[in-house]
Amino acid sequence: MSLNRTTVKKRGNKINVILITVMVFVHVFLGTEVNAKSVFNGSKVDQYMEKAMERLGIPGASIGxxxxxxxxxxxxxxxxxxxxxxxxxQTPFVLGSTSKSITALATMQLVDEGKVKLDAPVQTYLPWFRLADEEVSAKITVKDLLHQTSGISTYEGRATLVSDDIPIDDFIRMMKNVPLAQPVGSMYQYSNLNYDILGGIIQKASQQPYGDYVKEHIFKPLNMRHSTAYVEEAEEYGLATGHQTIF
Structure with a gap:
């Protein structure tokens, strides 16, 4: 199910909300025919969706x-x-944090190719990477980012969602004042910043922009022809406008 309730960033920029994907199972794997003999009754699904959208204030949704x-x-x-x-x-929606799974897949592809090592410090790939504590910054590994155990807080990851459009490397450089909430490797804390940093590592190790890498190595092999990390392309496909609940 896809819900249009967030915003997107411009081409080549910070990837908190990274992947804009047409959630169309028809075009991805299964052809375009729905089983005409199916006895499935969609009226109850329709009732559920309409009531849920009204209750949650959701302007648009699609389901497969x-x-x-x-x-x-x-x-x-x-x-x-x-x-x-x-x-x-066929309406494209912002995929939101589900994109973390795609970022993790891209990282592990590079691990399999020997271009990234899970136990290597972030600074192996981004030598200029620094948080508020420079000494501790050197201890954060690729695995810590994937496992959300870097010590970066959930709050710090949420606070960046309102940032202006910034290229990934520039955004990571701006983390120099981000404090650690816990010692590295000691505790799970879901934070968007961990996966922003992974986006930078993917770019460095692959020598490709993040969006290009994902398109070439994930979307294209899966025949996901209307999935993209670039807002301009998604708009060509009819991207749904993002919405955010306030108050």
Whole structure:
């Protein structure tokens, strides 16, 4: 299920909200035919979705239900933006933090190729990497970032979501004043900053922009033709406008 409730960044910039993906299972793996003999009743799904959207204040959503290797239901609800364009199963939505799984996959691909080592310090790939405590910064490893055990707090990761559009390397350089909430490796804390740093490592180790690497090594092999890390491309596909609840 995809919900349009966030914002996106411009091409080549900071990747907190990184991947804009058309959540269309039809085009990814399964063809375009829904099993005509299916006895699945979508009316209850529709009722659930409509009530949930009203309760949560969600302007637009889409859903895909798969059983085994068959699509049994695809539908869009509501609108994709202020222009009132209806949401369809082909409407692109911001993927949000699910992109961390894609970042982790990209990292592990580079590990398999011998270009990244899990136990290597971040500074092996980004020698200029520093947090508020320079000595401790040198102890943070790639594995710590993947496991969310770097010591960087959840709060620090959330605080950056309102940052202006900044290239990844420049954004990582701005972390020089970020404090550690816990000793490195001692505690799990979900933080967006860990995966921002991984984005920088991916770029350095692959010698490709993050978005280009993901497109070439993940989206393209999976035939995800309408998935992208670049907002300009997503807009060409009809990207849904992001929304954020306040008060």
């Amino acid at each position: 239900i798969i059983k085994g290797d068959k699509i049994i239901y695809l539908k869009g609800y509501g609108v994709a933006g202020s222009d009132q364009v209806p949401v369809t199963p």
